[in-house]
Amino acid sequence: MTYMRLTTPPPAPTPAPRPAVVAASPAPIVQPAVPAAPVGEAPRPARHAAAHAPPREDPPPPVAAPPAPVVVSATPSRPPLISAGDGLSPESRQAFRRALNETNKRNRPLTQQARAERQAALAALVSPGYDPGEVARRLASARSLELQARGNVEAALATFTATLSPQERALLAEGLSRVYAPARPIAGPN
Numbered sequence: 001m002t003y004m005r006l007t008t009p010p011p012a013p014t015p016a017p018r019p020a021v022v023a024a025s026p027a028p029i030v031q032p033a034v035p036a037a038p039v040g041e042a043p044r045p046a047r048h049a050a051a052h053a054p055p056r057e058d059p060p061p062p063v064a065a066p067p068a069p070v071v072v073s074a075t076p077s078r079p080p081l082i083s084a085g086d087g088l089s090p091e092s093r094q095a096f097r098r099a100l101n102e103t104n105k106r107n108r109p110l111t112q113q114a115r116a117e118r119q120a121a122l123a124a125l126v127s128p129g130y131d132p133g134e135v136a137r138r139l140a141s142a143r144s145l146e147l148q149a150r151g152n153v154e155a156a157l158a159t160f161t162a163t164l165s166p167q168e169r170a171l172l173a174e175g176l177s178r179v180y181a182p183a184r185p186i187a188g189p190n
Helices: 046-052 081-085 090-126 132-161 166-180
Strands: none
Touching: 081 090, 081 166, 090 132
């Protein structure tokens, strides 16, 4: 019979405190390693290891992310213009989308310039030498550019409708009536 001395495993190094991190799942628990029994000997019962093991520390609970803010638009949104062609035949729907996309590509410089004018107007609002005339001119320029872009879209729409049959024109008119319908007010809290 062989005598075997049971010893406690060396204590595991304590991990350095970690900064709080938002985690999807808690970190795995690392338990101290128990030395393997030599070949031919029975393994130690688990109760001995548990009795001499250092107390197990549970990891801190994960920090919950703050809820994302809910953004509610003050003005209700309307369906996009491209959705007006949803009732058309597949070929006509593709042609409609192609016509709108081409027009939007041509309008891109106008809309970028309008955006730049609005940004310049906002910058002029907070400048030390505030000039209300400059702000008004910049906003008027942005509005004029946007109206020009809208006119281009409406001209392309009129040109496209000339290619449709009377039935498809009626379907497109129905779709356009949904797009151009007055926006419904947003229901507020009761």
